[in-house]
Structures are given as structure tokens and as C-alpha cells.
Amino acid sequence: MAKALDAIKTDFYQTDEAVIVTLLVKNVKEEYLTVDVQDRKLTVNLKFPDVEEKVLQFNLLRAIIPESSTYKIMSTKVEIKLQKLEGYRWEKLEGALPENYAKPISSAPPLLFDKPPSYPTSKGTDWSAIEKEIIEEELKEKPQGEDGLNQLFQKIYGEGNDEVKKAMNKSFMESGGTVLSTNWKEISEKKVEIKPPDGMEYKKWDS
Structure with a gap:
């Protein structure tokens, strides 16, 4: 009989362009993870060998752009970057929108997630350490040559x-x-x- 997976702690922070959801779970491999990103919903499936499947669902506070959202697997966590459809600050990760909310049409090209967090959204987290880690990782992965130039032009256009x-x-x-x-x-x-x-x-x- 498969054993149950321990409870997974989650957190999130945000930049002007993105909401970053963090799942604190170790030793995740690509084949163990399925991430489904929709307009207002995020679903994460985790299936380790000999362990019951774990499904996490988030009913997002505001709309995001699914095709421009990404995730990254690290040794101690999974980080999911959800690109905002609007540049508003999210007061919380999940919730219902006001009745008078009108969904805007986004005409700008996809923005890039290349800024560290500009403000935290929860307490008890060492945000300076997280920011340093993100900057180091993005410097390692920063595209060079023509790809880097194209992304720079996209960033200038988007902002x-x-x-x-x-x-x-x-x-x-x-x-x-x-x-x-x-x-x-x-x-x-x-x-x-x-x-x-x-x-x-x-x-x-x-x-």
C-alpha cells in the first residue's frame, strides 16, 4: 500500500509582472510533477514512487497568462512563476474577484520574469536570501547573443x-x-x- 505524502508547505511572493508560488518539497524529479496552469486556476500533481498522489489546487485571485507562465524544480522546492495579466498587487494568492471586475484584454507581448521580488506578501520568510538565490539562478540562465537581444527588446516594449x-x-x-x-x-x-x-x-x- 502506498504511503501518504507529508503535508506540503506553500508560500508566494510577487513582482510587478509575476506571482511566484513556492512549494516546499524536496527531491522532486520532472517525471514526478505535473503543473496545469489556467486563467484563474493552478493545479499541481505530485506522484513519487510508492507514495500516494498529492494534488494541490489554487483558485487564483486574479487572471494570469497561462502560456507565459513557467516552473522550476530545485533541490528543496518547486517554484512556479505565473505571469500577471494585469500589473496590480495581489493582496492574497486565492480568492474571489469583486463583482464589478472587468477582465482586460492584454495586447502587449509576453513580459519577462527577470526582476527580484519588490515586496513580500507573508511574514516569517527570509526574503533577502530568496532574492539572492533568484538573482544567482537567473544570471546563470540569462540568454546570450540574439536570444538575449530579442528578450531585451521584448522587455523594453512590454514596459x-x-x-x-x-x-x-x-x-x-x-x-x-x-x-x-x-x-x-x-x-x-x-x-x-x-x-x-x-x-x-x-x-x-x-x-
């Missing part, structure tokens, strides 16, 4: 105001992808010229 986004869209489209500007005042009254890298020539493909 920019309307003029920054208009400038980036206009400059990229009119220059054939050779210019990316964030200065709307500078480019708003003229067409952005194509500027290929030094030593290269820009050519259109024939239809």
Missing part, C-alpha cells in the same frame, strides 16, 4: 508607454527590421530609412 511602443513598431516596419527606435518624437513626422549593418546591402526578395 514602455504608448509612444515607445508606437516608435518601435513604426521604426521596425518602415526600416524593414533594420532600425528599432523608442523615440516617437524623433520619428513620428518622417519615414524611417532602411539602414542595413555596415558592409551589408539590403535587398527585397522577388515575389
